[in-house]
Amino acid sequence: MTKAEKMELFHRDNIADTAERLFSINGIEKTSMDQIAKEADYSKSTIYVYFKNKEEIVLYLVLKGMTEIKNGISEIIDSKDKSDEDKYYQICQVLVSLYDKSPFIFSHMMETIEMKKEERLKVPLLDDIYQVGEDINEKIAEFLKTGETNNNFKLDDKAEKLSFIYWMMLSGVIMFGNKKSQYIECQFKQNKEDFLNQVFAMMLGIIKK
Template structure:
């Protein structure tokens, strides 16, 4: 225990969050308890509450970290020197890679987020997640010079690509039977349709 006392709070928070992440993936967020997280991380339950207010704050911490990973994926696959179509497919590739690597976070990405930080109680990581998300959206807006229509176009794009990827996973057999194409081919066809509608 003496070793841990000397460590920075950020080290403890990361250790706890890493343990929680594994449990969330295995059992789901709802079924994972703080007691389970404490046991897995090697802390007492009381100590968990020293570093996180509750399980919801741990989730918020993990979502913030995942947002940074999404940002990294998108930035690595795009460039302000590239053409629109190259950047469009770069953004799509970044999102697809993110979904493959972090399916739990891809799902959480579509949940309700806190956007009002003027009053009331919120976790600092929620505010940071919002800021990161806006940075991603602003970057996409700049890539395609969207101007005044940026919010509508980007929001609709996110809704569309998330819907396509989620439905392709859930309806693979139906797609193959009705459209006579593989899931991957179907996704590519729909991404091309989106490009023609939004970014060409």
């Protein structure tokens, strides 16, 4: 990595981090490029030097967030001294943490995916995001298979598909649970964290032997 590349990365991260903060507080739509520029202490045009447009900032952050998840769950899955059940709950926690930091990434992860690689390549980062998504799915699939081998899980379908199903249920539940946290507290006298853990447990029941 040349010095120039390092500088570039530095600035991109600088900008992206600021954007992440603002997106998380006010949402993507209600965060203007002006705000990002001002808050990150760059001129608005400079933002456009490092990112082609607003969407690219979003995608950059999504890629970053998903990579974090990938690394987070990989580490958990690859660790030797944990039970499969522990691993499962820790994977859930990785997602919960990401939501706490960058809720808007979840909205993006729930969006339509472009299946034609050639189309994806037209938008910078889009294909990378797809790949990381696939990596995550494979990693979880691997975890499920290992669990089955270990006689902890019982899979009724292909691991890759089950992995995807878990992914979608978890994402949906975490997003929903966070949005409705007030409702949950009022109605069930239970904080969001406990509630989510209860749901995670129920979901685990599906494959637990």
